[in-house]
Amino acid sequence: MTIAPENNMVDVSFTLNGKLVDVSVSATDRLLDTLRYDLRLAGTKEGCGEGECGACTVLLDGLPVNACLIFTFQVRNREVQTIESIDAHELEEFHSEGATQCGACSPGVVMTALWIRNHPSLLQTHQLSRLMAGNLCRCTGYDAIVKSLEASLSIQERN
Amino acid sequence: MLRVEARSKLTGREVFIDDLPAEDIWWAGTVRSSLPRGRIRDIHFGSGIDWSSLIVVDHRDIPGPNEVQMIERDMPVLAADVVRHVHEPIVLLAHPSRRIVRQAVQAISVTIDPDEPMLDFRHPPTPQQIQYGSDNVFKKLKIEKGTVDEALAAAPIVVEGEYETGAQEHVYIEPQGMQAQVENDVLVVKGSMQCPYYIQHALMHALNRNEKQVRVIQTATGGGFGGKEDYPSIIALHAALLAIKGNRPVRLIYDRQEDMAATTKRHPALIRHRTGVDHHGRLLVQDIDVLLDGGAYVTLSPVVLSRSIIHAAGPYHCENVRIQGRVVLTNSVPFGAFRGFGAPQSQFANERQIDRIAHELNIDPVQIRKINLIKDGQTTATNQVINDGADRIQVLDRAIDLAEYHDRKKAHEVFNVQHPTLRRGIGVASFFHGAGFTGSGEVQLASQIHIHGRPDGILEVRSSNVEMGQGALTVFTQIVAERMAYDQDYIVIVAADTSVVPNSGPTVASRTSMIVGKLLEQACDDLSRQLNGESNTDGTALKDAIIRWHHIRPDQELIGKAQYNMPPDIHWNDLTYEGDAYSAFAWSTHIAEVEIDLRTFVIRVINFTAVQEIGKVLNETLARGQIQGGITQAIGWALLEQCHWNNGSMQNNNLSDYVIPTCPDVPPIAVEFLESPTPHGAQGAKGIGELPMNGPAPAILNAIAQATGADPRSIPLTPEQLMETLLT
Ligand code: FES
Ligand code: FES
Numbered sequence: 001m002t003i004a005p006e007n008n009m010v011d012v013s014f015t016l017n018g019k020l021v022d023v024s025v026s027a028t029d030r031l032l033d034t035l036r037y038d039l040r041l042a043g044t045k046e047g048c049g050e051g052e053c054g055a056c057t058v059l060l061d062g063l064p065v066n067a068c069l070i071f072t073f074q075v076r077n078r079e080v081q082t083i084e085s086i087d088a089h090e091l092e093e094f095h096s097e098g099a100t101q102c103g104a105c106s107p108g109v110v111m112t113a114l115w116i117r118n119h120p121s122l123l124q125t126h127q128l129s130r131l132m133a134g135n136l137c138r139c140t141g142y143d144a145i146v147k148s149l150e151a152s153l154s155i156q157e158r159n
Numbered sequence: 160m161l162r163v164e165a166r167s168k169l170t171g172r173e174v175f176i177d178d179l180p181a182e183d184i185w186w187a188g189t190v191r192s193s194l195p196r197g198r199i200r201d202i203h204f205g206s207g208i209d210w211s212s213l214i215v216v217d218h219r220d221i222p223g224p225n226e227v228q229m230i231e232r233d234m235p236v237l238a239a240d241v242v243r244h245v246h247e248p249i250v251l252l253a254h255p256s257r258r259i260v261r262q263a264v265q266a267i268s269v270t271i272d273p274d275e276p277m278l279d280f281r282h283p284p285t286p287q288q289i290q291y292g293s294d295n296v297f298k299k300l301k302i303e304k305g306t307v308d309e310a311l312a313a314a315p316i317v318v319e320g321e322y323e324t325g326a327q328e329h330v331y332i333e334p335q336g337m338q339a340q341v342e343n344d345v346l347v348v349k350g351s352m353q354c355p356y357y358i359q360h361a362l363m364h365a366l367n368r369n370e371k372q373v374r375v376i377q378t379a380t381g382g383g384f385g386g387k388e389d390y391p392s393i394i395a396l397h398a399a400l401l402a403i404k405g406n407r408p409v410r411l412i413y414d415r416q417e418d419m420a421a422t423t424k425r426h427p428a429l430i431r432h433r434t435g436v437d438h439h440g441r442l443l444v445q446d447i448d449v450l451l452d453g454g455a456y457v458t459l460s461p462v463v464l465s466r467s468i469i470h471a472a473g474p475y476h477c478e479n480v481r482i483q484g485r486v487v488l489t490n491s492v493p494f495g496a497f498r499g500f501g502a503p504q505s506q507f508a509n510e511r512q513i514d515r516i517a518h519e520l521n522i523d524p525v526q527i528r529k530i531n532l533i534k535d536g537q538t539t540a541t542n543q544v545i546n547d548g549a550d551r552i553q554v555l556d557r558a559i560d561l562a563e564y565h566d567r568k569k570a571h572e573v574f575n576v577q578h579p580t581l582r583r584g585i586g587v588a589s590f591f592h593g594a595g596f597t598g599s600g601e602v603q604l605a606s607q608i609h610i611h612g613r614p615d616g617i618l619e620v621r622s623s624n625v626e627m628g629q630g631a632l633t634v635f636t637q638i639v640a641e642r643m644a645y646d647q648d649y650i651v652i653v654a655a656d657t658s659v660v661p662n663s664g665p666t667v668a669s670r671t672s673m674i675v676g677k678l679l680e681q682a683c684d685d686l687s688r689q690l691n692g693e694s695n696t697d698g699t700a701l702k703d704a705i706i707r708w709h710h711i712r713p714d715q716e717l718i719g720k721a722q723y724n725m726p727p728d729i730h731w732n733d734l735t736y737e738g739d740a741y742s743a744f745a746w747s748t749h750i751a752e753v754e755i756d757l758r759t760f761v762i763r764v765i766n767f768t769a770v771q772e773i774g775k776v777l778n779e780t781l782a783r784g785q786i787q788g789g790i791t792q793a794i795g796w797a798l799l800e801q802c803h804w805n806n807g808s809m810q811n812n813n814l815s816d817y818v819i820p821t822c823p824d825v826p827p828i829a830v831e832f833l834e835s836p837t838p839h840g841a842q843g844a845k846g847i848g849e850l851p852m853n854g855p856a857p858a859i860l861n862a863i864a865q866a867t868g869a870d871p872r873s874i875p876l877t878p879e880q881l882m883e884t885l886l887t
Contacts, residue, residue: 036177036178037181040180042171042174042175042177042178043170043171043172044171045171045175045332045333045381046177046334046414047332047333047334047415047814048415048813048814049414049415049416050415050813050814050815052813052814052815053332053415053814055332082171083170083171084170084171086169086170086171087170088166088169088170091166091169091170094165094169095161095162095165095166095169096161096780097780098162098165098780098781098783098784099169100162100165100168100169101162101382101628101629101630101784101788102168102331102332102333102380102381102382102383102627102628103164103167103168103169103173103379103381103628104175104331104332104333104381104382105332106168106169106171107169107170107171110169110170110171127823129822129823129825130822130823132821132822132823133821133822133823134821135822136330136332136814136819136821137332137822138329138330138331138332138382138384138788138792138819139332139382139628139784139788140784140787140788140791141784141787141788141789141790141791141792141825141828142787142791142820142821142822142825143787143825143827143828144780144783144784144787145822146822
C-alpha cells in the first residue's frame with residue numbers, strides 16, 4: 001500500500017473568535033484537528049468523530065456545526081467561534097444548576113446553548129429539548145442542562 | 160457548595176489527556192486480533208511503510224511477565240501465541256504522524272489458525288471450548304439461608320421466571336487515553352482513569368519496576384462509570400511499552416469506534432427465579448440462579464458476581480433464600496465494571512419477578528412490596544441484620560405519593576380503553592445498593608488519606624480518589640470546609656498523582672463520598688489534634704495555628720492522617736458468604752410511566768419519580784445530578800442500548816448505530832431524598848453513585864407489562880422486541 005502524501009497542503013484564512021488566522025493544512029484535515037492540534041485550542045472536544053455526539057460543536061457564521069465533519073478548507077473566509085471565546089461569567093446559571101459533571105460534553109453543550117440564547121425566537125417553533133438533541137451528555141441526564149438554559153433565557157428576557 | 164471545577168469545564172479550560180500540548184508526541188496505534196480464538200501463525204509487515212521510522216512493540220518487548228495485574232493475571236498485555244477474543248491487542252506502533260500510524264496499523268496482517276470459540280454463555284461448553292479450569296467457570300459463589308428445598312416443596316404457590324439483560328457500553332463522552340514517557344528513569348503515565356494505584360501496580364508488575372520508578376497521574380476524566388476502572392491499566396501498559404522502547408513521549412488515544420470495540424462492557428446476564436409465596440404475596444422462599452458472561456478474561460468478574468448475588472434477592476425479608484452465581488468464559492471482548500457492578504442485572508430480574516407474582520396473585524404491585532420490604536431488625540439474604548433506622552416502606556410510600564401512582568394508574572386504565580393506538584402504564588421498582596467494597600474488601604484495601612496543613616495556611620487534601628464528573632473534588636472540599644470551619648478558598652484537593660497521594664483506594668463502588676469522605680473527616684480531626692486540639696469551630700484561628708506551627712517547626716510537615724479500619728460492628732464471612740456484606744445500604748423506589756404506540760411499538764418514558772434514602776444529602780445539586788444521570792443511563796440500558804454481536808465482537812461500535820438517550824428521550828425526573836444518617840459515612844452519607852442504575856429497567860418493564868398485558872423479561876426491550884413479545 002502507498003501512503004497518501006501529506007504535503008498536499010492548502011492555505012486557508014478565516015476568522016477565529018474575532019481574529020483573522022491563516023493556516024496551512026492538508027485538504028482532508030478536519031476543522032476539529034486544526035483547532036485542537038495546529039491552533040492549540042483544545043477546548044473543542046472529540047467524542048465520536050462522526051457527527052453524533054456534539055462534543056465538537058463550534059459556531060460557523062453563527063450556526064452550530066460539528067467540527068469533526070467539516071474540512072478546514074471549508075471555513076475559508078468564514079467566521080468560526082469556539083468555546084475559547086466564552087467567559088465563565090456568561091455561564092453562571094450553568095454553574096449553579098449543575099449543568100456540567102465530567103465536562104467532556106460541556107464545551108459543545110455550551111456552544112449550542114449560546115446559539116439558542118442568541119436566537120430565542122427558535123423557541124417559538126422548537127422545543128428546547130429538541131434543539132439540544134444533537135449534544136449527547138452521559139452524566140447529567142440533561143435536566144440540569146435544560147434548567148440552566150431556561151434560567152439563563154429568562155434572565156436574558158428580563159434584562 | 161457549587162461544583163469547584165465547573166467553570167473550567169464549562170469553558171473548555173479543563174485539561175483532558177488529549178488536550179495536553181502535542182508537539183513532541185509520538186502517536187500510538189494498536190494491531191488487534193480479527194478472530195475470537197486461535198493461534199497466531201504469522202505477523203506480516205506490509206510494504207509501502209518505512210517500518211524503521213516507527214516504534215514497534217510486541218510481547219517480546221515486555222520486560223516482566225506478560226500479564227495484566229488485576230484480580231488474576233490471566234490476561235496478557237499483548238497476545239503472544241494465542242488469541243482469546245476479537246480485538247485482542249497483538250502489536251503496538253507509534254510514529255510522530257497520526258496519519259502514518261493509522262496506515263501502518265492497516266498494513267500489518269496477522270494470520271491466525273482458528274480454534275473453536277465459545278460464544279454463547281447460556282450454553283455449557285463442549286470439551287473443545289474449555290479454556291479456563293475444567294469448565295470455563297471463572298467464579299462460582301453461593302448464598303444460603305434457611306431451608307430452601309423444603310420451603311419450596313411446602314409453598315402454596317411457586318412462581319418461576321427467566322430473565323435476561325444485555326451488554327451495555329459505557330459511552331463516557333471522553334474516550335480512553337494515556338500518555339507515557341520516561342523521565343530520569345521514572346516512567347510517568349498520565350491519563351483518563353478511576354484508579355491510579357491499579358495502574359501503578361499493573362505497570363510495576365509487567366514492566367519489572369518498583370514503585371519509585373512508576374508514577375501515575377490522573378488527568379481530567381471525562382466520565383468513567385466503571386469503564387475506566389480496569390481497562391486503563393491495559394492502555395497505560397501499551398503506551399508505556401512504546402515510550403520505553405522508543406524513549407519518546409507516546410500518546411495512545413482510542414477513537415470512539417476503537418473504544419467501543421475493544422474496551423469492557425456491562426456483563427450480560429441470565430437469571431432464573433423460583434419463588435414460593437403465600438396467598439397474600441408474602442415471600443416464603445427465593446431460589447435464584449445468576450449466570451454472567453465474563454468474556455475472554457477474568458478482569459473484575461468475580462467481584463461483579465459477588466455484588467450481583469448479594470443484591471439478587473432485593474430489599475426484602477425472606478426466611479429461605481438460595482442464590483447461586485456463576486460467571487463463565489466466552490471468547491468475547493472481556494466484560495468489566497459498569498456502574499452498579501452486577502446489581503442492576505440481578506435486581507432487574509428480581510423486580511420483574513415480584514411484579515409477576517403480584518400479577519399472578521392479583522394483588523397490587525405496591526402492596527406486595529409493602530408486605531415484604533425489610534423492616535428494622537429483619538435480615539437480608541446474607542443474614543445481615545438491618546437496623547439502620549431507615550424506613551423502606553416510607554421510601555415506597557413517598558414515591559407513590561409523589562408520582563400520584565394510584566390516580567395515574569386509574570387514569571391510564573381509562574385512557575387505554577379509549578385510545579385506539581396508544582397505551583399507558585405505570586410501574587414500580589424497589590431496590591437497594593450497598594456502598595463500598597463488598598465484605599472484607601475495605602479492610603484489604605486499608606485506604607489512607609492525608610490532609611496537609613501547609614505553611615501558607617492552606618489545607619491540602621491528598622487522595623487517590625479522582626474526580627470523574629461525580630463531584631469528588633467538591634464533596635471533599637465541602638467535607639473539609641465543614642469539619643474545619645474553613646473557607647473553601649483555602650482548601651485544595653491535589654491531582655491524583657501516585658508520587659504525591661497515598662492510596663485511598665479506587666474510585667469505584669460508590670465509596671468515595673461515604674467511605675473515603677469519612678476517612679477525610681478523621682484525617683481532619685487528626686490534624687486538629689496535632690495543633691493541640693485547636694478548636695475546629697473557628698477556621699480563621701485554625702489557619703493561624705497552622706501558620707504558627709510552621710513558624711516554630713520550619714521544614715517540618717503537618718499532616719493529618721487516617722486509615723480505614725473495619726468498624727467493630729461489621730462481621731463478614733467470606734467462606735460462607737454470610738454477614739454484613741456492606742456497612743450501609745441506600746434504599747430506593749422508582750416509578751416509571753410509559754406510553755407505547757401500538758403502530759410503531761415505540762416506547763416513551765413520559766414521567767419518572769425517584770425517592771431514595773441516602774443517609775445524608777451532602778450536596779443536593781450533585782446528588783440530584785447523580786440520580787438523574789444514573790436513571791438516564793438505565794433508561795438507555797432498558798430500552799435503547801443494544802450491542803450487536805458477531806464472533807464476540809460488537810458490530811455497532813459507533814454512536815450512530817448504538818443509541819444512547821438524547822435530551823428529548825428523557826422524561827421529567829422528580830427526585831426526592833430521605834435521610835437516616837449512617838455512622839459509617841461522612842456526615843452520615845451513604846454512597847449513591849450506582850444506586851439509580853438499579854431501578855429504571857424493572858420499573859419501566861413493569862409499566863410496559865401493565866400498559867400492554869405483555870410479559871417482557873429481557874432488556875434492552877427495543878420496539879422490535881416489544882413487537883415480537885406482543886404479537887407472539
Ligand atoms: S466529535 Fe463531532 S459530533 Fe462527536
Ligand atoms: S457532563 Fe459528562 S458527558 Fe456531559
